[in-house]
Amino acid sequence: xxxxxxxxxxxxxxxxxxxxxxxxxxxxxxxxxxxxxxxxxxxxxxxxxxxxxxxxxxxxxxxxxxxxxxxxxxxxxxxxxxxxxxxxxxxxxxxxxxxxxxxxxxxxxxxxxxxxxxxxxxxxxxxxxxxxxxxxxxxxxxxxxxxxxxxxxxxxxxxxxxxxxxxxxxxxxxxxxxxxxxxxxxxxxxxxxxxxxxxxxxxxxxxxxxxxxxxxxxxxxxxxxxxxxxxxxxxxxxxxxxxxxxxxxxxxxxxxxxxxxxxxxxxxxxxxxxxxxxxxxxxxxxxxxxxxxxxxxxxxxxxxxxxxxxxxxxxxxxxxxxxxxxxxxxxxxxxxxxxxxxxxxxxxxxxxxxxxxxxxxxxxxxxxxxxxxxxxxxxxxxxxxxxxxxxxxxxxxxxxxxxxxxxxxxxxxxxxxxxxxxxxxxxxxxxxxxxxxxxxxxxxxxxxxxxxxxxxxxxxxxxxxxxxxxxxxxxxxxxxxxxxxxxxxxxxxxxxxxxxxxxxxxxxxxxx
Ligand SMILES: [Cu+2]
Numbered sequence: 001x002x003x004x005x006x007x008x009x010x011x012x013x014x015x016x017x018x019x020x021x022x023x024x025x026x027x028x029x030x031x032x033x034x035x036x037x038x039x040x041x042x043x044x045x046x047x048x049x050x051x052x053x054x055x056x057x058x059x060x061x062x063x064x065x066x067x068x069x070x071x072x073x074x075x076x077x078x079x080x081x082x083x084x085x086x087x088x089x090x091x092x093x094x095x096x097x098x099x100x101x102x103x104x105x106x107x108x109x110x111x112x113x114x115x116x117x118x119x120x121x122x123x124x125x126x127x128x129x130x131x132x133x134x135x136x137x138x139x140x141x142x143x144x145x146x147x148x149x150x151x152x153x154x155x156x157x158x159x160x161x162x163x164x165x166x167x168x169x170x171x172x173x174x175x176x177x178x179x180x181x182x183x184x185x186x187x188x189x190x191x192x193x194x195x196x197x198x199x200x201x202x203x204x205x206x207x208x209x210x211x212x213x214x215x216x217x218x219x220x221x222x223x224x225x226x227x228x229x230x231x232x233x234x235x236x237x238x239x240x241x242x243x244x245x246x247x248x249x250x251x252x253x254x255x256x257x258x259x260x261x262x263x264x265x266x267x268x269x270x271x272x273x274x275x276x277x278x279x280x281x282x283x284x285x286x287x288x289x290x291x292x293x294x295x296x297x298x299x300x301x302x303x304x305x306x307x308x309x310x311x312x313x314x315x316x317x318x319x320x321x322x323x324x325x326x327x328x329x330x331x332x333x334x335x336x337x338x339x340x341x342x343x344x345x346x347x348x349x350x351x352x353x354x355x356x357x358x359x360x361x362x363x364x365x366x367x368x369x370x371x372x373x374x375x376x377x378x379x380x381x382x383x384x385x386x387x388x389x390x391x392x393x394x395x396x397x398x399x400x401x402x403x404x405x406x407x408x409x410x411x412x413x414x415x416x417x418x419x420x421x422x423x424x425x426x427x428x429x430x431x432x433x434x435x436x437x438x439x440x441x442x443x444x445x446x447x448x449x450x451x452x453x454x455x456x457x458x459x460x461x462x463x464x465x466x467x468x469x470x471x472x473x474x475x476x477x478x479x480x481x482x483x484x485x486x487x488x489x490x491x492x493x494x495x496x497x498x499x500x501x502x503x504x505x506x507x508x509x510x511x512x
Pocket of ligand 1: 495496
């Protein structure tokens with residue numbers, strides 16, 4: 001059933017999907033040369049940054065910068081340890097451009113990247129920052145940026161913005177949260193844009209975060225490159241990445257016994273969930289989707305669906321030896337942990353769990369809204385407007401293939417933009433039951449502009465208070481959530497398996 005769970009991203013620039021052809025046809029005549037890609041920030045660090053940054057310094061020249069030191073060559077290292085953001089005005093410039101990217105282990109491809117990098121530069125803020133982001137689109141297709149998980153005014157949220165080739169756009173918002181987030185394209189077809197590399201981490205650090213010995217972002221992804229060989233055959237190369245690097249190109253994390261590390265996982269894959277573990281260690285999970293947990297918990301694994309984030313503490317538990325954090329798939333997602341001595345004292349966790357803050361204390365008998373997720377074979381004319389107009393739920397279906405038949409992904413029997421929006425008032429709490437009636441797979445559902453509370457998984461209360469912006473709805477189960485918007489606007493609600501979103505599994509919450 002590969003067509004229902006495309007195991008990995010189709011990222012060949014050599015192979016062009018039907019959607020891309022249509023998009024390119026629409027945009028032909030607007031082409032623009034990418035300018036190559038040497039934009040860098042603070043290109044002062046070296047590849048040893050992961051080894052020698054273990055002592056946070058009280059002051060440094062990055063204090064005013066929202067961007068960590070990095071160079072294109074050492075981009076596997078997303079170390080935030082020494083960044084001490086102060087609230088203030090943060091002007092950022094991003095150029096969206098095509099560039100050549102080196103994944104390591106002999107793999108290279110043309111990507112689309114923020115500042116020509118994949119992932120794009122980590123943006124690091126403090127709560128209260130007034131952020132302006134001047135974005136310059138140097139691609140030859142339209143794009144935009146969505147600030148995933150951030151509570152921003154609706155006009156800054158992204159999906160409604162259309163930056164045509166050569167255009168600039170200035171985003172402006174105030175940071176009102178803390179935690180681990182990310183930014184990515186929300187320009188349809190979104191799958192295409194994110195798979196080409198238009199994603200990056202965004203972190204809002206707290207005073208407590210500064211007390212970890214190390215603070216590291218790990219952006220997870222998977223790639224599929226196609227290459228035509230001399231024989232004419234296509235060679236398919238699938239591999240997994242951390243921070244845009246694979247296999248031996250992923251820099252090792254050197255640790256001491258007693259050191260406490262904060263790991264911020266971001267799953268940027270458009271398709272795949274990850275289950276990571278590190279033999280000989282247990283993680284302590286402190287945040288999910290940027291939201292601090294009232295009850296942190298211990299876990300041997302990090303489970304993360306597309307779009308989700310997990311923050312976990314890792315305590316250095318050995319004074320010598322080496323270990324590997326992996327997803328067990330043998331495709332290059334492996335972070336070596338190398339022990340090198342002992343810290344004088346064990347670092348205590350600086351994490352301060354917030355008081356419980358429930359929107360509701362139990363799942364509703366009859367929710368305000370019921371949403372049913374499903375898939376079906378749609379027929380229609382692809383060339384008219386890219387959306388199908390007839391549905392056949394759970395037909396035996398093939399994705400792609402014939403021009404006038406393809407999978408559609410449905411909410412209450414409709415594909416976006418024909419889905420019915422959920423209409424609400426600001427300042428009031430609503431409940432929604434999300435049924436996964438699909439016959440094929442789980443769907444990680446993302447609501448823009450707020451954290452919602454998960455009230456039940458299939459009627460069972462979650463093990464602890466749970467605020468999320470993306471929740472995985474398992475096959476043939478349901479999830480109850482409570483949500484409230486304080487800000488008016490039309491907020492998108494969609495599956496974060498992005499070909500499902502592009503195929504119609506999206507609606508909106510209209511808050512008035
Ligand atoms: Cu889905």
